[in-house]
Amino acid sequence: MEKTALLIFQKNPELGKVKTRLAAGIGDQKALEIYRALIQLTLQEAEKSGFDLYVYYSSFIPERIDSSAFRACLQHGMDLGERMENAFSDIFSLGYSKAMIIGTDCPELSSDILLEAERQLEENQVVIGPAEDGGYYLLGLKAFHPQLFRSIAWSTSSVLKETLARAKAFRLKTSLIISLSDLDTEEDLKSLLDKSPVWKERIGWE
Numbered sequence: 001m002e003k004t005a006l007l008i009f010q011k012n013p014e015l016g017k018v019k020t021r022l023a024a025g026i027g028d029q030k031a032l033e034i035y036r037a038l039i040q041l042t043l044q045e046a047e048k049s050g051f052d053l054y055v056y057y058s059s060f061i062p063e064r065i066d067s068s069a070f071r072a073c074l075q076h077g078m079d080l081g082e083r084m085e086n087a088f089s090d091i092f093s094l095g096y097s098k099a100m101i102i103g104t105d106c107p108e109l110s111s112d113i114l115l116e117a118e119r120q121l122e123e124n125q126v127v128i129g130p131a132e133d134g135g136y137y138l139l140g141l142k143a144f145h146p147q148l149f150r151s152i153a154w155s156t157s158s159v160l161k162e163t164l165a166r167a168k169a170f171r172l173k174t175s176l177i178i179s180l181s182d183l184d185t186e187e188d189l190k191s192l193l194d195k196s197p198v199w200k201e202r203i204g205w206e
Contacts, residue, residue, distance in 0.1 A: 003051070003052050004097075004098040004100065004121075005052045005094075005098070005100070006100050006102065007054050007087050007099060007100065007102070008042060008043070008054065008055045008070070008101075008102055008104065009075065009083070009087070009101060009103050009104070010042075011057075011058040011059075012057055012060060012062070013035055014059075019031040019032070019034065019035045019183075022034065022183070022185055022188070025185070026186060034203050034204060035104070036204075037202065037204040038106075039104045041202060042102065042104045043055075043067065043070070045109060045114065046070070047069050047070075048111035049111045049115060051100075051118070052096075053070035053071065054070060055071070056074065056083075057074055057075065079154055081150060082149065084101060084149050085146050085149035085150070088141060088149075092141075098142055100121075100139065100140035100141075101139050101140075102114075102129075102137060103182070105183055106183070109180060113177065113180075116177055117140050118140065120140070124173045125141070125142050125145075125167075125172040125174065126140065126141060126145070126148070127174070127175050127176075128163065128164070129176075129177045129178065129180065130176055130177075130179040131160070131179070131180060132182070134156070134161070135155075135156075135160055136160050137180055145170065145172060147170055148166055189205070
């Protein structure tokens with residue numbers, strides 16, 4: 001299958017269960033509203049890419065799906081690494097030759113960046129979009145490499161470093177694309193709004 005699959009890992013938007021570090025500064029309700037806006041921004045850019053879209057929900061598949069542009073799936077596994085590993089395994093079993101995974105925390109992620117990541121996969125086995133906090137916002141693969149998801153200290157500042165070391169150990173040709181920031185804390189929010197007032201409207205901030 002020549003088409004590229006884009007996997008979107010999304011937490012179910014429930015009050016008090018998303019963006020908890022951001023909520024500590026601005027409150028649960030506003031954090032939930034911002035997270036819903038981030039989801040919409042991510043899905044809009046994903047749809048522009050033209051890839052086959054798979055949204056992997058964290059807890060349950062909603063009864064009502066807002067868009068027919070993607071297929072709804074459910075994450076399964078004990079930790080983030082196992083959930084991503086299982087998702088990539090499922091997707092590659094469908095016959096895709098390229099697959100990429102993203103979250104819904106990165107407001108500056110665009111369809112152009114997604115398309116650039118796919119182009120980089122033509123010449124590389126692994127493509128990574130580094131996050132400013134030491135993790136990554138995108139991981140692209142041309143084949144299933146479960147070793148990239150095992151024994152990683154998830155949700156720490158060493159995720160990117162450990163993943164790169166694992167790719168090197170298994171001699172996987174790897175490319176890095178532009179580094180971006182996730183929106184996880186009140187400080188991240190202030191930084192984003194300082195870049196341009198347009199973000200107030202885009203993320204529903206008043």
